[in-house]
Amino acid sequence: MAREATLAAPVARPLLSRRARELLTGYCYLIPVILALGGTVLFPILKAMQMSLYNHVLIKPQEYGYVGLANYARLLHDETFWLSLWNSFQWVFGSVLFQFLGGFAAALLLHQSFRGRALVRTVTLLPWIIPGVVVALIWEFIYQPNYGLLNDVLSRAGLMTERVAWLANPALAMPAVILTNIWRGVPFFAIMLLAGLQAIPGELYEAARVDGASVLQRFRFITLPMLKPIIVVATATRIVWTFNYADLIFVMTSGGPANATQITSTYTLLQAYSNLDFGYAATLSVALLLIMLAFTVFYLRLTRGLESVT
């Protein structure tokens, strides 16, 4: 009874100020992500850097020990590493260039209105979404020398007299895996550029038409400049991604024949997976990381330069 008689008791002052509580809640929301990425990205990367300083071959535990920069010295003298870098360049350049050109053409086509557009869009974008192993196996089957589709189609068309072993021929293996990667990556550029095309206001084209701009002029002076930011971002992410991507080549050729398709990421993978040479694999992966960091800084500089021009 006595309690009811008291008038409005002062609200207890909170222990922390409102702002401090907000901050604390914010950090609490980040705990799960810190746990999720700390254990799978941050710690492993530090661990990889440490591993690269050790002789750590899983099947030779008696030789385990700190070796300083010996693995990096080995890297500099490893001809296969330098070959793999050159192969990586060909792989990235060939893949991304044709993925971009094909994807741009596809985006322009899919942007038009025609009957059955939704179906065509879904179907043409499918190669991008299916698992990498599946892509690799589908094309391995197509490239098969004796009962593969490609040899049969080419010889029926009269373009070929002798069966070709696409993936076993050192001169043809790289173009063959690049073609597979193009098939897989065209939809990525198509979907990115299609999104960009849809964001361009239609009035721009109408106004240009009224002013008598031809279709090529409209493409040159409206479509290209409007798409430029997307092109820059999409190309950069694709270059990094393709450089790091190992699944396709790993499944199709394992870097063979005679290292003809050995790119740096598959070489790293094979050192860890087949040779169980963790120390050297870690060294290679640190090198990969440094190369990509350098590329990104360079590319950002370049594109920032582009933005200031436009």
Next chain:
Amino acid sequence: MRRAPGLDWAERLLGGPVLWAGLGALTLFAVAPFVWVLLASFKTRAELYATPIVYLPAALSFANYVEAWTSRLTPFSRFFANSLWVSSVTMLGTTVVSILAGYALARFRFAGRQTFLLVFLATQMFPAVLLIAPLLSQWHALGLIDTYQALIYSNFSFTVPFTVWMLVGYFESIPRELEESAMLDGCTRFGSLCRIVLPLAAPGVAATAIFAFVASWSELLFAITFTSQTEMRTLSAGLLFMVGQYEIQWGQLSAGVIISTIPVAILFTYLQRHLIQGLSAGAVKG
């Protein structure tokens, strides 16, 4: 007012023959490999290895599917179940983690916010091969080789950075005022996230969840390195394992390829619309 001129010859050419020829070529390029494998999955052994090549199987035989699904050596039913479990749990975990993180980064202004965002962006640049050796020795030390936990936890390394990045964008596009008025009415932070923000961001959350599912469904390198027993293999690892067996059984393998493709193809038809919308929203902003 000037009227827009009629179509010139270039536009007529581009809108007619070029469009149709281009669409035909594009569709053929995208679809032909699938059709070829689909046909192969129905062929008998004799038809598969015949010279000259047999294009159409004489009868629709599901023998390859049955064999692949029930095979003792490469049990696709088991692989399928493993993939389904690993991808579903990864999707669930990724979604919860990235909703919380995305919301915090979109709404709270705290020290280190920019650093966090930069780290998420940078993480997407890291090659998966970088993580293989350290993660393998880590899971080995924890006794997690041949467990689902190792695969699911490792998958976070590539799903979470992307989904957080996407969700920050979605959450920032939702007006703050809605939450502020809810909180004035006595709703807690967490309550307003669940009742106000999430329903509005549902399409974006669904799209990122599907992304996480599809990405882990495709994952290969972790799956082959962190498992060694047949019954722990996912579909991707199982397919590769099948190639390693004696000679390649293209009939069963084709059936396996189709089995692995169908779930992601279905999800993708849903995702496609949201993806293009989400991307063009981002394009307008950028």
